[in-house]
Amino acid sequence: MKKILAYVTPEKHASVFDVIVAYDSGADVVVPYTDINAGDMRDIIHSCVFTRHPDDLKNTAIFIGGHDVDRGEELINFILKTFNELSDISRVSVAIDPDGAYTTSSACVVKIKNSLKELSGLNSTILAGTGPVGQIISVLLAKEGSNVTLTSRKFERAKNVCGMIKRRYNVEIKPFEAKNDETIEKAVSDSDIVVTTGLEGVQILPREIWLKFPIKVMADVNAVPPYGVEGVDARDDCREIEKGKIGIGALAIGNLKMKCHHELVRNLFKEKGVIFDLEKVYGIAESI
Numbered sequence: 001m002k003k004i005l006a007y008v009t010p011e012k013h014a015s016v017f018d019v020i021v022a023y024d025s026g027a028d029v030v031v032p033y034t035d036i037n038a039g040d041m042r043d044i045i046h047s048c049v050f051t052r053h054p055d056d057l058k059n060t061a062i063f064i065g066g067h068d069v070d071r072g073e074e075l076i077n078f079i080l081k082t083f084n085e086l087s088d089i090s091r092v093s094v095a096i097d098p099d100g101a102y103t104t105s106s107a108c109v110v111k112i113k114n115s116l117k118e119l120s121g122l123n124s125t126i127l128a129g130t131g132p133v134g135q136i137i138s139v140l141l142a143k144e145g146s147n148v149t150l151t152s153r154k155f156e157r158a159k160n161v162c163g164m165i166k167r168r169y170n171v172e173i174k175p176f177e178a179k180n181d182e183t184i185e186k187a188v189s190d191s192d193i194v195v196t197t198g199l200e201g202v203q204i205l206p207r208e209i210w211l212k213f214p215i216k217v218m219a220d221v222n223a224v225p226p227y228g229v230e231g232v233d234a235r236d237d238c239r240e241i242e243k244g245k246i247g248i249g250a251l252a253i254g255n256l257k258m259k260c261h262h263e264l265v266r267n268l269f270k271e272k273g274v275i276f277d278l279e280k281v282y283g284i285a286e287s288i
């Protein structure tokens with residue numbers, strides 16, 4: 001029986017990246033549904049769960065992509081609500097990974113955790129953290145017991161994102177405005193962990209700033225030069241770049257992210273009715 005993946009996104013286009021990974025991970029057919037909001041989901045869910053015998057439903061699955069974590073979570077909540085209206089034999093598995101944020105962030109935090117072992121009580125700063133990847137790295141570090149600060153070039157944006165995170169994930173993140181070297185220096189001055197999650201090709205943290213402080217780990221997800229942290233190369237894989245300072249680069253994170261993403265899609269077709277939320281995706285990254 002063919003493995004069919006309904007790829008759902010609120011955006012105008014499906015992510016070609018996600019579609020390729022889905023095929024490479026064993027999906028036989030990927031059906032992209034674009035420009036989707038919660039109101040459109042009921043029909044898609046019914047089409048997925050009522051077309052095949054309940055014993056065969058592990059061969060149909062749903063993947064939620066898009067650019068927006070909040071809208072992705074809204075879709076998954078709607079799917080759960082719709083499942084609850086149906087008999088419990090009528091289920092397919094569902095995964096969520098808007099902009100690769102769940103797999104990338106899980107890979108990044110697993111690498112940080114492997115470097116430091118214990119994250120509880122440590123201070124973390126996520127520079128340019130308002131995008132999907134920065135948001136979810138903040139959530140995972142906070143769930144590991146770290147005190148997290150998230151920065152934006154505009155305080156209001158950081159505050160709004162921290163509010164959304166509190167509402168969706170029930171963790172406290174401190175918003176902070178960092179828009180130039182002076183404010184970036186303030187943001188990282190008492191940090192044990194700094195992660196840069198800015199736009200690709202934009203350097204966020206200069207070497208002369210990080211050299212001043214006892215930062216233990218610096219991780220960067222931007223794979224396009226110039227990288228986010230001056231002195232951390234994309235291939236650095238938990239390498240000591242300066243005495244007492246570990247660097248983790250975007251390709252090292254990306255390597256684990258890709259394994260996690262492939263494993264996520266493979267797992268979708270192993271069993272029906274499993275919801276691969278952030279906690280489960282993080283669990284997959286930890287197990288690799």
Ligand SMILES: NC(=O)c1ccc[n+]([C@@H]2O[C@H](COP(=O)([O-])OP(=O)(O)OC[C@H]3O[C@@H](n4cnc5c(N)ncnc54)[C@H](OP(=O)(O)O)[C@@H]3O)[C@@H](O)[C@H]2O)c1
Binds near residue numbers: 153154198223250
């Ligand atoms: N390594 C991997 O496997 C992997 C996987 C996925 C994504 N990525 C990379 O991860 C990074 C984050 O992805 P994303 O989708 O979360 O990012 P994003 O939404 O494109 O950008 C994140 C934040 O960067 C800030 N920003 C934008 N332009 C800037 C500029 N010129 N200077 C300073 N800050 C700027 C913005 O924050 P404010 O406007 O609030 O300041 C924005 O919210 C990207 O570089 C992406 O390519 C890597």
